[in-house]
Amino acid sequence: MDENQAAPKAGKPGVKAGKLTAIKGMNDILPPDSARWEWLEARVRALMARYAYRNIRTPVVETTPLFVRGLGEVTDIVEKEMYSFEDRLNGEALTLRPENTAGVVRAVAEHSMLYEGGKRLYYMGPMFRHERPQRGRYRQFHQIGAEALGFAGPDVDAEIILLADALWKELGLKDVRLEINSLGQPEERKLHRAELIAHFEKHASVLDEDGKRRLHSNPLRILDTKNPAMREVVESAPRLIDFLGETSLAHFSGLKANLEANGLAYTVNPRLVRGMDYYNLSVFEFITESLGSQGTICAGGRYDYLIEQIGGKAAPAVGWALGVERVLELVKEQGADIPALVPDVYAIIPDAVAVPVALRTLQALRAAGVSAQMHAATAEGMGSMKSQFKKADASGARFALIFGADELAQGMCMVKSLRDGSGEQRTQPLASVDTWAPTLQSNRSTGIIHG
Ligand code: ATP
Ligand code: MG
Numbered sequence: 001m002d003e004n005q006a007a008p009k010a011g012k013p014g015v016k017a018g019k020l021t022a023i024k025g026m027n028d029i030l031p032p033d034s035a036r037w038e039w040l041e042a043r044v045r046a047l048m049a050r051y052a053y054r055n056i057r058t059p060v061v062e063t064t065p066l067f068v069r070g071l072g073e074v075t076d077i078v079e080k081e082m083y084s085f086e087d088r089l090n091g092e093a094l095t096l097r098p099e100n101t102a103g104v105v106r107a108v109a110e111h112s113m114l115y116e117g118g119k120r121l122y123y124m125g126p127m128f129r130h131e132r133p134q135r136g137r138y139r140q141f142h143q144i145g146a147e148a149l150g151f152a153g154p155d156v157d158a159e160i161i162l163l164a165d166a167l168w169k170e171l172g173l174k175d176v177r178l179e180i181n182s183l184g185q186p187e188e189r190k191l192h193r194a195e196l197i198a199h200f201e202k203h204a205s206v207l208d209e210d211g212k213r214r215l216h217s218n219p220l221r222i223l224d225t226k227n228p229a230m231r232e233v234v235e236s237a238p239r240l241i242d243f244l245g246e247t248s249l250a251h252f253s254g255l256k257a258n259l260e261a262n263g264l265a266y267t268v269n270p271r272l273v274r275g276m277d278y279y280n281l282s283v284f285e286f287i288t289e290s291l292g293s294q295g296t297i298c299a300g301g302r303y304d305y306l307i308e309q310i311g312g313k314a315a316p317a318v319g320w321a322l323g324v325e326r327v328l329e330l331v332k333e334q335g336a337d338i339p340a341l342v343p344d345v346y347a348i349i350p351d352a353v354a355v356p357v358a359l360r361t362l363q364a365l366r367a368a369g370v371s372a373q374m375h376a377a378t379a380e381g382m383g384s385m386k387s388q389f390k391k392a393d394a395s396g397a398r399f400a401l402i403f404g405a406d407e408l409a410q411g412m413c414m415v416k417s418l419r420d421g422s423g424e425q426r427t428q429p430l431a432s433v434d435t436w437a438p439t440l441q442s443n444r445s446t447g448i449i450h451g
Helices: 034-050 064-071 078-080 101-110 155-173 187-200 208-216 220-225 228-235 244-263 325-336 352-367 385-395 405-409 432-442
Strands: 061-063 082-088 091-094 117-130 140-149 176-183 281-289 294-302 317-324 345-348 370-375 401-402 412-417 426-430
Touching: 034 117, 034 140, 034 155, 034 325, 061 064, 064 078, 064 091, 101 117, 101 140, 101 317, 117 294, 140 155, 140 294, 140 325, 155 244, 155 281, 155 294, 155 317, 155 325, 155 370, 187 208, 187 220, 220 352, 281 317, 281 370, 294 325, 317 325, 325 345, 345 352, 345 385, 345 432, 352 370, 352 401, 352 405, 352 432, 405 412, 412 432, 426 432
Parallel strands: 345 370, 345 401
Antiparallel strands: 061 091, 082 091, 117 140, 140 317, 176 281, 281 294, 294 317, 401 412, 412 426
């Protein structure tokens, strides 16, 4: 038997006591919670359109060398977090994308998208990293990202940061702060690197395992440690910013001036580095104190060398990615109220003979923009009026539409208000749904999704 078709066995991943379950760290997103996701996505789409960023959709699976080459071998992601596998059918080395900048850059290069000038792009979708699942950290998680390719900045650096900030405002988020830094250029980092290694060698005893391993391969990444025992040695380390030349400093000043001109507050964090090797010059994170230790909701920076590294024609670029789960948790805590999705009408059908008329009427209502839910039969039949009204109530619909025999005989149906306490009812002609459909339409925000 093919192993994919084997009977589920207890103890296998995704199988509990003979039941198939989702993989650890990979979540189902169910209604009504999925309405939050749709709400966020709709807001992002509208915002991206206002900033003239266009949607790009790249595959969830890419070749493994794309990420190894793009992200850098000595990074958390490549060292230990990637879902990599060999395609059984052709032996190709593949990886579930752990992030999407590499994929976007691959697509941009492959399709020569910068031929006629810069491109502003955005994406949304699942990413995969084999991490220890905890609050705000999952194995399948979702990112929304913006990438501006073909622009040297710092004007576009400011634009893309302002775009993220506009999103926080749109979502009603309050305490999100911005940290920025400059990673300079590779030659400047070389000078800093030598001093950094010397510093960490002097304090080798306080370095943890990761720190020791990175000491000679990627010492800059030690600055990104989350180990509190290493805080002091990181704080006292030589600062990269002190090694930047005039051009890099001018770029950084340009970014700061653009942010200031827009009244966007920031702090310069000289220890801010990013998890991928591809960054240079501007880097930034948006951080909140409201989510415990996973407080970075959005991170990004400039990656002027990635495109050529992946095999495209050299071009500067800048981008960010936000963690949807973390942002949504913050929305839940302090964001705008999200309208609950409820139908405008619930169709009550006392007798099954009325089903064809009800179906037809609901079709006409929906075509006219009304959201309509039909009471569905069970093996026992339509159920009592009382049980149907209970269901109508539970659906959250503002109106019940009753397809009773007496009204139908006159070519009518009954509309009853369920929400305003008036119990007001009126009959409406089945032949001219269009004329009364607008009176049933609400803005679908009669309820709010709570916590
Ligand atoms: P962290 O330092 O938290 O591990 P990172 O530097 O690995 O984050 P990036 O690769 O920069 O994160 O991804 C951008 C954003 O995506 C993060 O700021 C975070 O909001 C989100 N994110 C990253 N990894 C996860 C994950 N495993 N689960 C949920 N969200 C994540
Ligand atoms: Mg990480």
